Amino acid sequence: MGTTTDIPEITSSFTEYAIFIVLLPMLAFPVILFLGRLFNGNETWVKSAKEGGLIALPIMVASFILSLILIVEFIGSGTGSHHIGDWLSFGWIGADGMTIEEKVFGVGIYIDHVTVMLLFVASFLCMLINIFSIGYMNTDPINDNRNHRFYAEFVLFCSGMLGMVLADSFLWLFIFWELMGLCSYLLIGFYYERPSAAYAAKKAFLTTRVGDVFLVIGLVMLWNMFGSLDYSVVFNPDNIAAVDSGELQMALGMMFIGAVGKSAQFPLHVWLPDAMEGPTPVSALIHAATMVNAGLYLVARMFPFFGAPSMAGELVDLAFIIAAIGGITAVMAAAIAFVQDDLKKVLAYSTMSQLAYIFTGLGAALWLANTPGMEEYAIIAFGAALFHLFNHAMAKGMLFMASGSVIHEMHHAHHDLHHHDDHGDDHGEDHHDDHHDEFDAQSMSNMGGLASKMPITATAMLVGSASIMGLPLIGGFWSKEGIIANTWRVAREEPLFWFPAFCVLLGAAMTGFYMSRMWLKTFAGKPKTEVAENVHENTPWIPIPLVTLTFVSLSSVILAGMMFTHWSSDSGYAFFSDKGLADGLIYEFEHIFLNSDAFFFVLTYVVIFIGAIVGPGLAMALYGGALKEGEKAKGWMQPIINLSARVNEKRGFDNSAWADSGLSVALKERLYFDKWYDTAMLKLVAGFAVLSATFDRKVIDGTIKTIERSSQKISLSVRKLTTGSARDYIMMAALGVLVIYAMLEVMI
């Protein structure tokens, strides 16, 4: 059913190979796994191939280069969206039983601004994380001889994300989406002998599964309405005009629940903090490059539905729900991040909170798109959300890798310290577990004062935190500003939106606090343990991605000047087409700092004030402190540390009343969500499961076994007729002839 949109095809030779962006990592998966099994423990394999790391790396680099070529081609080709035809199509027997119906589903790729942006994020970060992994995984003694599994699953994960982004239909999107789900399960549970890791893997898998069920329902509904899941069909305004808006809203709402699960939003957020059980590169992969962005991508893909003229004003409820879920999660996650002591957990909640920002931004954008007369702002809001996705991915990738660097070096320092006295002779898993019991390398209470010892890491962490907080001119500032402004813009039109609008504003201040707290607790002040004093950076592979990403985050201002927001959202907008870099920068600066609309003018400075001054100021007052005597950080960090020390001295206050309050306990318990879910599962689901198991054993199995027994009996008696004597056979045949004769005789 339905006409297909006439989407121009890219005819360049390079884009023909775009499928290899996905295929290369996918094919590398079995290769690495196989070679790893083959050469397990072999010295060349460990030293030269880094247990598969150096096989994965060229593949990811190739994927990235192909992506870049594709992106350049795309920018060169002007505007609009492109669809590269179907490479494969399958037929099936038609309804009449004889004809072959053409093409039920095909494989193709679909490229537009959103694709290109996410393609860059995914392939770029996957490549950097791969480099980081070589430094991180291969020096970890617990990983002896099984890193090939890590790299194999890693490349498969990447191919899942890249494939999802390039897919030309919701069906393929879903297939790759599930591929990622599988890989996330495998990677989070990489240390499967640790019960907590196995539990976390299960939890992540099952929680996202809840969302996925709804996603499937949504997709089936969509299929039902359009007769296809191809973008070229479902995005066609003529086809959209033919469907019922209520039904469409229901389908999209179901799909949104899938996105909520994948992107760890309230109320399906519980898996994300536990997912930290995986190795740190996996955390970086899940939180920055791939998995959580999938949900955002899915919602971003819904834009054409909201923009369709026939749907005007019909889908605003869903837009509000998206924004509200984002608002709730933003505040909730930020609040929980306040009390986390584990370095990675802070980052996990920060991810949740920042993703919530993007959802809020998308919700606002979708509302604007769905409201006649607001289309021009919809583009800006949409662009701001996507730009925040970009900034967050870069910053969070960097933060996770930096935290990995810290944890890694803490581990090594601890190992070096204790190697001589008590754990001299044992190796392997027990060894690691011992460490874990007595010393938590991820706990910020064991750190402090690392700024001077790990300059590259500390710098990366600083820039990353600044980008997440939205300090003016750095990274996320440009996009967060846009999200908040546009949410308020909607709130001025639609009173319901006051709720998400206040949430994001509050969230900005909270982000400022918890990110500063994390940085200060880790890098400022005096070392809190002996281990922290002996930390130093010494792994060659880790700094490469950190430095790269630091520059990317800092250069976000240039992207802003290139009108990234407009370009990434408006299919009619070519890169650089309207303004040069200088003009673009001036435009952006004017727009943000000197907005002609008084409301937004004030709003901007409120955001800057609470996000960059109130939040960090509070954190400094509580956690600031000078480095140990004689230690000195790099020139760009020293002033901050000094400032924090001074604020701490002057304005420091006792927060123990807060720290011991019920709220704090509740936050530490993650607001009891996990407990409630567990109880609900135990009471309802487990009870029901026991009931059905009994039913299955008694009634169903019983019936089947009875059938089986009696059928065997019948079978035996039937087979007894085959006596083995030819005489009897002839007799039976004669009997048959007689029966035939009789039948004919009687019936004629």
Added chain:
Amino acid sequence: MDANTFDMDLLQTLGPELTVFVGLLLIMIIPNLGNGKFRIPGTQIELPWFLGGTRYKAVSSPRLPGLLAVLTMSLALIQVLWYLLETNADGSRANAVANVISSENGYEIFSVNLFSRIFEAIFFAALLLAALASLDRLPTGSVKSNDIDVLFNNRRQADFYILMLTSALGMSVVALAQDMFVLFIGLELASFSTYVLVAFHKETRAGSEGGAKYFIVGSVASAVGLYGLSMLYLWAGSLQFDVLAAKWATDGASSLSMMALGFVLVGFAFKISAAPFHFAAPDAYSGANSPVAGVLATASKAMGMLGLMRVLLLITVPDSAAEDESAVWIGLLGVMAAVTMTWGNIAALGSENPKRMLAYSSVAHAGYMLAALTAIGAWNWGLVDTGGDAKDIVVAALLFHMFVLVFFKLGAFLVLGLLEMEGGASRLSSLSGLGKREPLLAVAMFLFMISLAGVPPMAGFLSKLLVIMGIVEVATGSGSLDSLMDAHWVWWLALLMVLNSAISMFYYLRVGVVMYFHEPEEGREGPLASGVSIRLAIAVCAIGTVAFGLVGGELIELCRDATQYLG
């Protein structure tokens, strides 16, 4: 075309059959070539005549007959496939016109057309795969066991392949025949060859016993069939298909003709092992070596089916005058179909011997085919008010089913054959642990099993689906029905087929359970004997099973085109 001229046209038309014939002669002659001399009586002059004496080394290889047979069958099969697939420049079929070969006085003997050629493709493909598999199956090297030493002799080998080729020749005669008597000759030629093939392992008790029973019951069935033919001749004065059909159309069914057809039916029912004429089949299958059993279950069965289709669909053409009486026929067939498929499946449920299990499953498949035939008959006699081409759909589905059956039925037997080389496959436990011992082989066997059971996307699923859809289409017609009671009763056969398929799942999947979850029997842990050619044959079967399930469109269309040559 006249049969008495041995011109190039005839040679071309009957290319595949003549190839088989020449190959037959070669296998008879070549292994006997030697330095034999003929002394002219009364003189001392000896003339060399090359037969007998000390045989030449080159021709005494025990492998030679088998290779000759494989070569012959491949050449014949290639010609048949060429005939089937040759197209004109515009894409239409090159061989769209039937080529009838008649005797001087106008009797039609053979008709070469797409329909008969498809059957020949089935026969030749099955026999080629069986011959290929037997290259390893019949030991030719040194084997310790004494009682098969005799098989090293290449004359014994030659006997085996001669019998295979004669059965191929007989089957192709059945496919081409335009006369009941010619058809009967071909049927007997093929049957006698298979009787001997079943008993070929005369050293084993099961082989000779199975062969003897098969022969005895088979000869009774043939006798009854021949009796029916004689009554038919009495009634019509000729056994020509077109004469019989014309007589049927004008005179309608009489008590004599009906009875005659009833007896002819018995003859064919034995061939397709329909109940209650199937009793010898399990004994024969388990006694014969596996490739031969595979041929019985595929080619031989297709031959019987072909005979039934000729008799029921060619001769008894629709005639409004005969409508009521002829309906008896359909009832008879329907009952037979229902009994056969149920009996086969229930008996297979408890079978502990995989070969007997496959034999019973083959009985069940005969039931499915009879059900399809019943539906065709119902349409043919105008009992069903269905416009369009519902009949053609069922016929095409039946052809397709028999074609793909070659791959997964024969393939399953060949896997058992490989097990037999190791020392027997007469217990289900011989298969145990195959998943560990030979992963690829186990996968192939599992594919065959689920294809037999009709699991998508295997060829067996597609063929069963087409048959069932065809029957339902015939039963319900094009118009909408108010209730199921309005549908023709053949609808219930389709339902029974579905139920039976569900039952059959049990014993097909049990093979998978045994292969993957049971530990290997003691002493049978390692990989199986290497047999390149039998493994090749199994691989071909496995590929065919999957490929025709996924991309069977071309073949279905071919079957569709072939249906127009049936009456």
